Amino acid sequence: MNTENQTKVEETKVDEWTKEFLISRKNGFTEVTDEEVAKADAFCEGYKMFLDLSKTEREAVEFGIAQAEKVGFVEFEYGKTYQAGEKVYYNNRGKALILAVIGEDGCNDGVRIAAAHVDSPRLDLKPYPLYEANEMVLFKTHYYGGIKKYQWTTIPLAMHGRIVRRDGTYVDIRLGEEPGEPQFCVTDLLPHLGTEQMTKTLAKAIEGENLNVLIGSRPVRAEKGSNLFKLNIMKLIHEKYDIVEEDFISGEIEFVPAFKASDVGFDASMIGGYGHDDRVCAYPAIEAILHCDKPKHTVLTVLADKEEVGSDGNTGMNSAFLRYFIGDLAKMEGLDPHAVMTKSKCLSADVTAAFDPTYASAYEPTNSCYLNNGVGVMKYTGSRGKSGTSDASAEFMAEVRRLLDSKNILWQTGELGKVDGGGGGTVAMYIANLNIDVVDMGVPVISMHSPFEVVAKLDVYMAYRAFKAFFEDQSC
Ligand code: MN
Ligand code: MN
Numbered sequence: 001m002n003t004e005n006q007t008k009v010e011e012t013k014v015d016e017w018t019k020e021f022l023i024s025r026k027n028g029f030t031e032v033t034d035e036e037v038a039k040a041d042a043f044c045e046g047y048k049m050f051l052d053l054s055k056t057e058r059e060a061v062e063f064g065i066a067q068a069e070k071v072g073f074v075e076f077e078y079g080k081t082y083q084a085g086e087k088v089y090y091n092n093r094g095k096a097l098i099l100a101v102i103g104e105d106g107c108n109d110g111v112r113i114a115a116a117h118v119d120s121p122r123l124d125l126k127p128y129p130l131y132e133a134n135e136m137v138l139f140k141t142h143y144y145g146g147i148k149k150y151q152w153t154t155i156p157l158a159m160h161g162r163i164v165r166r167d168g169t170y171v172d173i174r175l176g177e178e179p180g181e182p183q184f185c186v187t188d189l190l191p192h193l194g195t196e197q198m199t200k201t202l203a204k205a206i207e208g209e210n211l212n213v214l215i216g217s218r219p220v221r222a223e224k225g226s227n228l229f230k231l232n233i234m235k236l237i238h239e240k241y242d243i244v245e246e247d248f249i250s251g252e253i254e255f256v257p258a259f260k261a262s263d264v265g266f267d268a269s270m271i272g273g274y275g276h277d278d279r280v281c282a283y284p285a286i287e288a289i290l291h292c293d294k295p296k297h298t299v300l301t302v303l304a305d306k307e308e309v310g311s312d313g314n315t316g317m318n319s320a321f322l323r324y325f326i327g328d329l330a331k332m333e334g335l336d337p338h339a340v341m342t343k344s345k346c347l348s349a350d351v352t353a354a355f356d357p358t359y360a361s362a363y364e365p366t367n368s369c370y371l372n373n374g375v376g377v378m379k380y381t382g383s384r385g386k387s388g389t390s391d392a393s394a395e396f397m398a399e400v401r402r403l404l405d406s407k408n409i410l411w412q413t414g415e416l417g418k419v420d421g422g423g424g425g426t427v428a429m430y431i432a433n434l435n436i437d438v439v440d441m442g443v444p445v446i447s448m449h450s451p452f453e454v455v456a457k458l459d460v461y462m463a464y465r466a467f468k469a470f471f472e473d474q475s476c
Contacts, residue, residue: 040461110343117307121145145308348428354444374410383423390432
């Protein structure tokens with residue numbers, strides 16, 4: 001092209017074109033009003049309470065049911081006729097939950113789903129966890145989900161979960177959360193003796209087999225007998241929970257960080273806490289459906305278990321429970337379940353990584369999500385060339401963009417770090433495999449999977465607004 005002959009454009013034209021044709025990126029905070037920020041801060045007070053109350057999938061499901069019942073949700077009954085506006089829930093084994101509001105059009109044009117998960121990385125007990133060694137008593141653990149093991153040493157831990165005795169009766173345990181209650185910890189070597197350990201890589205310095213939880217150090221007072229330290233602790237456990245050592249075999253005990261969620265920063269703009277992944281999407285999805293009256297389409301909030309270990313298992317998203325539930329709703333309206341699922345749409349409500357300037361080299365700055373820039377919409381996740389992802393269609397992405405923009409909801413898009421930097425998946429693909437339109441939408445997180453993850457309050461609130469808009473929208 002001969003540049004000589006081109007007329008030079010005026011500067012004002014460049015400004016105009018830039019505005020019209022290019023993406024302009026400002027910090028999300030500058031785009032919202034003080035009133036909206038105040039609403040976000042208020043919303044997050046409820047969220048912090050939820051975090052402290054719901055550190056395991058069972059506790060989150062319990063919370064979800066309790067909140068839902070307060071606003072009129074009742075247990076789903078197959079075969080019953082439901083009217084528009086009726087609210088039901090399906091409790092799958094106390095570890096996964098579906099909340100549903102029947103729409104004006106029922107399932108005629110498919111259902112609208114927000115699906116989050118309520119399990120988080122943690123330390124589970126082994127079947128035979130209890131042992132004594134060198135006059136100390138410990139629990140052996142098997143970690144759950146993707147953790148950096150060194151992060152789980154020398155922090156206060158609390159014991160949560162359920163133990164079912166041989167006769168089927170059970171005891172729920174939650175110890176180390178209330179003031180005055182004992183807490184627990186995984187020990188680490190003192191730096192003075194850490195010369196050899198310090199030469200190891202992060203992956204090797206703390207071994208999975210060494211994630212043992214310290215639970216006692218006094219023996220039974222006796223002249224003879226063996227295992228007196230272990231015996232003393234088991235005796236105390238028996239007094240408190242009426243269980244014997246063998247009962248651990250039928251237990252689901254999780255050791256989780258004992259600290260509470262708190263504001264982070266002088267501006268209190270962020271929240272630090274355990275289990276943002278994925279309770280930071282679960283809570284907005286619960287709140288969205290609790291505040292959704294008479295939607296056009298039937299709407300569902302799904303809280304799944306097992307996401308952190310691949311979504312398999314009957315309470316995971318790879319189980320048929322969602323398919324069965326939608327099928328039941330369809331059949332009760334005389335509709336074909338397959339047709340209903342094909343017309344359904346879903347937001348896979350899971351977190352994404354937020355850009356961390358301290359580890360900038362792990363991210364591709366143009367395609368990253370940032371704190372305070374709103375809820376993240378991810379067309380795809382996965383790793384090694386988009387493996388393990390459903391990849392939303394261009395059409396559905398456009399629909400979601402349109403919806404969020406029409407409601408003035410702050411949102412952003414990005415990828416999980418650099419190509420070939422690693423990656424990760426969500427429940428999106430399991431739902432997409434039912435022939436449902438799915439896109440990932442969630443809150444960006446700093447220090448994901450650590451005991452103290454960080455999110456921005458504004459993003460949490462925008463996730464709530466996004467899920468609510470998706471439920472209430474007539475066009476989507
Ligand atoms: Mn997640
Ligand atoms: Mn995760």
